[in-house]
Amino acid sequence: MKTLFVCGSRYGSTRVIGEWIAERLGFDSLITDVGDAPDPGEFDLVMLGSGISNISVLIRWTISP
Numbered sequence: 590m591k592t593l594f595v596c597g598s599r600y601g602s603t604r605v606i607g608e609w610i611a612e613r614l615g616f617d618s619l620i621t622d623v624g625d626a627p628d629p630g631e632f633d634l635v636m637l638g639s640g641i642s643n644i645s646v647l648i649r650w651t652i653s654p
């Protein structure tokens with residue numbers, strides 16, 4: 590299963606956790622920062638992860654039709 594992990598990470602912990610999850614799932618995975626994320630439509634599974642800073646996630650997203 591082709592899997593995309595999109596990380597909003599300031600200090601790197603979220604990305605490390607994404608790497609652990611990808612390793613354990615054993616899927617064909619790409620782990621990327623949110624600013625570099627490719628088109629999610631190319632993937633079977635998309636996971637979003639973020640650190641929290643001052644009660645806000647470090648990731649912003651929009652949904653387009």
Ligand SMILES: Cc1cc2nc3c(=O)[nH]c(=O)nc-3n(C[C@H](O)[C@H](O)[C@H](O)COP(=O)(O)O)c2cc1C
Pocket residue numbers: 597598599600601602603604639640641642643644645
């Ligand atoms: C300045 C600062 C503010 C934070 N604010 C919150 C918060 O409001 N709520 C929370 O649960 N964690 C908060 N945290 C903890 C971070 O979410 C946590 O360290 C997280 O692992 C950081 O993720 P990152 O390493 O991927 O950036 C804060 C950490 C820092 C340094």
